[in-house]
Amino acid sequence: MFGLILGVTARAYYVVRRFMPTTIALDAIHTRRGLKWGVPAMLLAVPYAVAMVVCIGLVENSGSGWLNLVALLFAWNSLKFLAAGPATLVTLFRARRQEERRRATTAGHVNGGKQEHLEERELSQSRN
Template structure:
């Protein structure tokens, strides 16, 4: 029974994940091309925080209780973007480091095969048997 509930919950979660705009944007930020946009995307937390404050003030002024739910959603989205900025920056630095190491390893491999240093700038994938 517990497995069935867990399975249904997971399926609903992944079905709705593609429909939520903030999750779609955060998924795009975590790609290799999107990592550079993580820190500027932190600025999206500002409108979400302002919307949360507005909804909270509406509730305090005697508005509908549904504004509490909206305030919670807006605050959650603001926190997601605030956390995504530093995470994508750290991940970008890690990826750039791995790419630099791969370039260095490729250059060492070319030098080790007897190619001259002038070919290290642009690695050529040719066979020596020809």
């Protein structure tokens, strides 16, 4: 029974991951090419928050109780986009730092180590 529940949950997770628009957008943002769009994507949290407030207002004015679930979904999507901005910003800084380190090490190896020798000479000259 537990295996059946686990299997259904896993399949539902992958269906949601593949077909939900916000998840597709966030997956695209979390790629190396999309990291620069993380902070502007935070602006998408605003329409979701407005839609949530509208749904809550409709429920309070004798609307259907099912709108509470829609409001919860809008709140969740809004929070996902708000969290994606700082997370992608940190990831972008890390990726750029790693790329700079790779460029520096490959430049030293491509020049046959001449870059490293030049840096050592500059350090020894600055000490004198």
